[in-house]
Amino acid sequence: MSDFYQDVFEVVRQIPAGRVTSYGAIARYLGTAGSSRMVGWAMNLSHHQEVYVPAHRVVNRNGLLTGKVHFGSPDVMQELLENEGVAVGNDCVTDFARLFWDPMKELL
Secondary structure, three states: OOHHHHHHHHHHOOOOOOOEEEHHHHHHHOOOOOOHHHHHHHHHHHOOOOOOOOHHHEEOOOOEOOOHHHOOOOOHHHHHHHHOOOOEEOOEEOOHHHHEOOHHHHOO
C-alpha cells in the first residue's frame, strides 16, 4: 500500500466523532490538491485496515455521502454519522459548514 494512502488514513483517524471533512480538504492538507479522487480510493481501501479508519466522516465538498456504496449497505455510512450526532438528509450532511473539520486549520 502506498505511503499516500497511509497518510490519508492517519489524517482521517484524527477527525473527531461528530465532525466531517472532504476528500479535497485531505488532499490539500497532504500537499496534493489535485488528488481528491485518490483520497476517495484510499477511503475505499480503508475498510480493510488493521487499525480502524472512520471513513464515514469523509464526504464530498458539498457534504454528500458519495462514498456510501462502499460500506456494504447504502445506509451504513449515514447510520454511522447519525450515531455520532451528525444529521443527514437526502444523502447530504445537514449543517455541513458548521460540522466541517479542516485539517489545514486543525492539524497545522
